[in-house]
Amino acid sequence: MNSVKLHTAKETLVTAFALFSLFFGAGNLILPPLLGFTSGHLWWLVSLGFCLSAVLVPILGIMAHAKLQGTIFDFGKKVSKGFSLVYSFLIYVISISLPSPRTASVTHEMAIQPFFDVPSWLTGTVYFSLVFLFVVNRSKLLNVLGKILTPTIIIILLLIIGISLFSTDQPVGPITLSSPFANGILEGYQTFDAIGAVVVGGVIIISVNLKKKEASYQEKKTLIRRAGILAGSALLLLYTGLIYTGALVQADFDTEITRTALLNGISHLTLGRNGQVFLSVLVSLACFTTAVGIVTGTSDFIQSRFKNSKKAYLITVIAGCLLGVLIGQFNVAYIIAVALPALMFIYPITIVLILLNAIPNKWASPKVFRAVVTTTIIFSIPDFIGSLGWGASISALQEIIPLSRYSMGWILPAMIVFVLFNLTRKKHPINNSSL
Known part of the structure; x- marks a missing residue:
């Protein structure tokens, strides 16, 4: 032994x-x-x-x-x-x-x-x-x-x-x-x-x-x-x-x-x-x-x-x-x-995919994956544009999105979508066979 x-x-x-x-x-x-x-x-x-x-x-x-x-x-x-x-x-x-x-x-x-x-x-x-x-x-x-x-x-x-x-x-x-x-x-x-x-x-x-x-x-x-x-x-x-x-x-x-x-x-x-x-x-x-x-x-x-x-x-x-x-x-x-x-574009998507795959499946259904990843892609675009040196063109947008001036504007929207879709899951249980 x-x-x-x-x-x-x-x-x-x-x-x-x-x-x-x-x-x-x-x-x-x-x-x-x-x-x-x-x-x-x-x-x-x-x-x-x-x-x-x-x-x-x-x-x-x-x-x-x-x-x-x-x-x-x-x-x-x-x-x-x-x-x-x-x-x-x-x-x-x-x-x-x-x-x-x-x-x-x-x-x-x-x-x-x-x-x-x-x-x-x-x-x-x-x-x-x-x-x-x-x-x-x-x-x-x-x-x-x-x-x-x-x-x-x-x-x-x-x-x-x-x-x-x-x-x-x-x-x-x-x-x-x-x-x-x-x-x-x-x-x-x-x-x-x-x-x-x-x-x-x-x-x-x-x-x-x-x-x-x-x-x-x-x-x-x-x-x-x-x-x-x-x-x-x-x-x-x-x-x-x-x-x-x-x-x-x-x-x-x-x-x-x-x-x-x-x-x-x-x-x-x-x-x-x-x-x-x-x-x-x-x-x-x-x-x-x-x-x-x-x-x-x-x-x-x-x-x-x-x-x-x-x-x-x-x-x-x-x-x-x-x-x-x-x-x-x-x-x-x-x-x-x-x-x-x-x-600035691929890293947020990668982080989200890692976290969703690491947590239990009951919190990471295909619907949650799609919603969170889509949100991350959308809200990482201003950070990507800023990294190209075109920050002036999106400065107004960065003022609206929390954490965007730190090039992390995707974090809060992705978290909110994750929580909302999981709350919906609890009210309307997903068939486990689909996971």
């Missing part, structure tokens, strides 16, 4: 480490320190907002995957099959066009350029060649990510955070953000973790199915849920630590410092002359594991749409890697800026 429990604990830990590494990529590493740097003494409030969108929602996405045990297509099928198909394609197009290439761009700027005078196309080519090798050997994915790469990432991060906490005695500086909590939530969007949850969650499902073919639905559900909680706890600890570290070093750097320059500076302060080497390893591993997860998830989805064709899987892997090399030639700041409008 003890050996069975030990085996289960080991499986859970390996899966949790793999899940963490698939989540923890370029944005997860470079965004929190600058957020803390600009939040000053209100670092804790920014951390709360950031972890809400970059930890809680993504882990709820993994819980939803554990419940559904299907693909991303299952997340939206209660709205309609047509909607779910369009949503799935949008998610994968965004994922493989923005966060995946961004990992190569960050790796070049922070891990390669400081040591070697090589062009970014060469870095991208080598980088995505390695990604290709990992993705085509996906049966070994969980073991390699969970047993080797993730522990290395966590150890280096804990070194940077731990040394910062115990070596800095200066007070935390003033805040320069206008809305710390809202800024934290919106910056959490840039991690792509909610989108990552529906993408890499599918990767985890397929990987677990390949590894534990004889396991029951309940056994796999328990394994994935526990792994999700462990991975989420690690993300919470490290995000908060990186944000606080950024707040602690506010007096050591210029106020106009960039995200990548700040992370470089922190690594030098904490780890000395060898800091750049440690940071290079950290950045390379964190970015690489995320790129592997995105390309694998996209290829899995395309394969599922083409009757599990291995040829479709391979063609998607090649296309994803080539796209990564091409778009990865742009610098990190440019890719982050380009990603914002896409995120």
